[in-house]
Amino acid sequence: MTEEEEQPENFVPSEQHHMAIPWKEFAPNQNLPIKDARVKARASVVGRIGIMMLSCGTGAWRVRDAMNTVARVLNLTCSADIGLTSINYTCFDAGHSYSQILALPNTGVNTDRLYVLETFVKQFEEKYSHLTIRQLHHTLDDIQQTPGHYSPIVKGLAAAIACASFIFLLGGGWIEMFCTFVGAGIGNWLRGEMGKHKLTTISGIAVSVGVAELTYFLAFKGLQFMYPISGNHEAGYIGAMLFVIPGFPFITSFLDLSKLDMRSGLERLSYAIMITSVATLVGWLVALIINFQPENFASLGLSPLMILLLRLPASFFGVYGFSMMFNSSQRMAITSGLIGAVANTLRLELVDFNTIPAPAAAFCGALVAGLLASIINRHNGYPRISLTVPSIVIMIPGLYIYRGIFYIGLNEIGNGALWLTRAALIILFLPLGLFVARYLLDKDWRHFD
Numbered sequence: 001m002t003e004e005e006e007q008p009e010n011f012v013p014s015e016q017h018h019m020a021i022p023w024k025e026f027a028p029n030q031n032l033p034i035k036d037a038r039v040k041a042r043a044s045v046v047g048r049i050g051i052m053m054l055s056c057g058t059g060a061w062r063v064r065d066a067m068n069t070v071a072r073v074l075n076l077t078c079s080a081d082i083g084l085t086s087i088n089y090t091c092f093d094a095g096h097s098y099s100q101i102l103a104l105p106n107t108g109v110n111t112d113r114l115y116v117l118e119t120f121v122k123q124f125e126e127k128y129s130h131l132t133i134r135q136l137h138h139t140l141d142d143i144q145q146t147p148g149h150y151s152p153i154v155k156g157l158a159a160a161i162a163c164a165s166f167i168f169l170l171g172g173g174w175i176e177m178f179c180t181f182v183g184a185g186i187g188n189w190l191r192g193e194m195g196k197h198k199l200t201t202i203s204g205i206a207v208s209v210g211v212a213e214l215t216y217f218l219a220f221k222g223l224q225f226m227y228p229i230s231g232n233h234e235a236g237y238i239g240a241m242l243f244v245i246p247g248f249p250f251i252t253s254f255l256d257l258s259k260l261d262m263r264s265g266l267e268r269l270s271y272a273i274m275i276t277s278v279a280t281l282v283g284w285l286v287a288l289i290i291n292f293q294p295e296n297f298a299s300l301g302l303s304p305l306m307i308l309l310l311r312l313p314a315s316f317f318g319v320y321g322f323s324m325m326f327n328s329s330q331r332m333a334i335t336s337g338l339i340g341a342v343a344n345t346l347r348l349e350l351v352d353f354n355t356i357p358a359p360a361a362a363f364c365g366a367l368v369a370g371l372l373a374s375i376i377n378r379h380n381g382y383p384r385i386s387l388t389v390p391s392i393v394i395m396i397p398g399l400y401i402y403r404g405i406f407y408i409g410l411n412e413i414g415n416g417a418l419w420l421t422r423a424a425l426i427i428l429f430l431p432l433g434l435f436v437a438r439y440l441l442d443k444d445w446r447h448f449d
Contacts, residue, residue, distance in 0.1 A: 018105035023048060023137045033130050035074060041133045042074040043091035043098040048140055050080065050087050051102040053117050057109035057326075058385055059252035060264035061445075063087070066121045073125045084249070084267035106201060107271065109248045111328045111386035116143055118383055148327045152192025155325055159243035160185030162321025162394075165314040167239030169348065170399055171297035175229060176236025179219040183240030187212025188325070191244075205275055206282045209241045213286040216240040235295040237287065238402050243325065244279045246272040247393030252385065254431030255438075259448070280405040287406070294403050304352070311348055315394065316341040323390035332382055333390075339376075340391040343369035347395060359425040363433040366392050370437025384438070392430050397423045 014020040023044065034042060050067040060082040071078035071091060080089035086103040120128070120143065128136060150158065163184035164177040172180070191208035216237045223229050249272040257265035287293065302310070319340030323333035347365030351358050366388075373387035400423035408416030438445045 016105070018103060021048075021102070023140070031132055034133055034136055035129055037133050039076070039091060039093055039096040039098045042076055042093075043078075043089075043100065045133070045136055045140075046071050046074065046076065046078055046091055047087065047089055047100050047102050048137070049117065049121065050082070050089065051104065052140065052144060053114065054082065054085070054087060055104050055108065056111070056114035056117065057107065057248045057252070058114055058383070059256045059268075060261035061256065061259045062383075062385065064261075065444075066117070069121050070124055073129050081263060082261065083263050084271055106198075107249075109326045110148070111323070111326045111332060111383070111390075112149060113143065113146065113327070114383050114386055115329075115332065115381070116146070119381065122381075149329060150324060150327065152189050152196065155192050156185045156187075156189030158321040158324035159188030160321075162318050162325065163239050163242045165318035165321065166242050166394060166398075167236050168314045169311060169318065169344070169394070170239065171300070172236045172239065173233070173298065173300050175220075175223060175233040176239060176297065179216045179223070179233075180236055180239035182219040183212040183214075183216035183237070184243050186215045187240060188243045201275070202278055205244050205278050209244060209279050209282045210286050212240040212243070213237055213283060213292075214290070217290045217292070232295055232298050234292050235297055237292050238283070238294055238399055241279055241283050241402075242398045244275060245393055245396050245398050246275040247322070247389050247396060248326070248385075249275075250396065250427065251389050251392065251431050251434065254428070255435060258431070258435050259445075276401060277405075280402050281409075283402060284406050284409045288409075294399070294406055307352075308345070308349060311345045312341050315344040318394045319344070319390050322393045323386075326386070326390060328386060328390070332386060335376060335380075335382065336387050336390040339369050339372045339387055340394060342372065343391055344394055358422070359429045362395055362426045363429040365395055366430045366433025367437050368433075370434040371441065374437060374441040388434055392434070395426070395430055397426045400426070 014022075034045060046067050049070055050063050053063045053066050063082050064080050067078050067080055067089065075093060077092040078089060080087055085105075085107050086101065088099075088101050090097055090099040120139075128139065131139070160181040164181040167176050167180045187208040190211050191204045194204040194207065220229075220234055220237075249268040253265045253268035253272060255265075256268060300307075316337040320333050320337035323336040328336065343365045346368055347361045350356055350361040350364060355361070356364070369388050369391040370384070373382075373384045373391070376382060376387060377384050400419045404416045404418075404420035404423060406416070407413075407419065
């Protein structure tokens with residue numbers, strides 16, 4: 001029987017809209033090492049590793065690099081075209097070729113699985129190249145089916161910590177932090193529960209943002225009922241929705257574009273803009289209903305030294321919380337938090353002392369985060385992207401983006417365009433800082449071939 005005629009017994013096609021691939025069913029029942037298997041079997045391993053890495057949220061360059069590493073061990077040449085949720089690839093050897101298209105039903109971020117997969121790829125030749133095709137797919141099954149570190153409740157708590165820290169860094173006080181903590185925690189918990197039931201991304205974003213803002217409103221009115229609190233503290237409601245900031249697709253889109261992976265970069269950028277648009281529009285509608293406005297925060301009355309000392313732990317916990325939301329292990333989350341404490345505090349201090357404009361300060365902060373992540377990567381192997389993105393997500397000007405949409409919705413086009421322009425400049429400089437850090441410390445990144 002030829003390779004094209006092979007058909008697993010009792011094979012039942014998937015009933016899912018994005019049909020699940022039963023990898024082991026397609027593997028030939030042979031005891032040959034994977035290196036001696038046919039092109040189809042070897043190529044299936046290359047493709048599966050690529051699509052698993054893509055599902056973790058990493059960019060096209062890293063996915064292709066992993067596929068190439070495995071392909072070389074298996075004596076294959078691999079050519080891949082990578083998008084946000086799909087891979088088109090062809091593997092060749094001296095006499096045969098095999099092409100395949102793989103697609104994901106959704107996109108997300110899982111930094112811990114990305115770390116495990118990168119370790120698997122690095123050790124592939126030494127530890128896994130002697131296995132059979134079925135044994136390899138069993139190993140990949142174990143990686144793919146590993147549950148996340150955190151339940152929706154814990155991720156809700158992580159979002160609460162991150163957003164409460166975020167709102168302090170934006171200038172909010174304990175009232176805004178408390179209401180944000182409650183709103184963001186319940187909002188992200190709800191988004192996690194909706195994700196468990198595989199409800200669409202748009203509905204998860206819209207519902208969780210709406211619930212987060214309404215919860216902020218209820219918490220704020222509850223405090224007003226118990227204490228004499230002025231209305232200007234309502235401005236912190238924006239912090240309750242900052243857990244939806246699409247940091248990974250925003251950052252990886254520009255990094256992919258810098259490497260001329262245009263398809264992946266543009267798709268990721270479109271996805272990030274879609275998430276941001278839905279979140280800000282829903283936030284605007286809810287704000288109109290409850291009559292909240294994005295006013296300036298009341299002055300905290302703290303000295304510059306005290307603000308500096310408070311920014312360090314606030315930046316740490318903000319990045320730590322976001323990292324947990326991305327399913328980082330505790331060690332990885334703490335490492336990201338330490339990087340963010342240094343990089344983000346530096347950025348804010350540069351702005352406060354009028355040393356340089358905010359976009360240039362964002363570049364400096366991202367550059368420091370990228371340099372520190374590269375140094376740590378050489379020490380413990382944590383993926384750079386898993387350390388840098390949480391570290392600079394807290395630098396993304398979600399407040400500026402929301403204010404821009406808010407004013408445009410009120411037909412104040414000039415004010416809206418001003419805030420969106422300020423946000424765009426900062427967002428552009430963040431991946432540029434990471435690019436420069438990567439260019440300086442990663443010799444493979446700075447070349448094309």
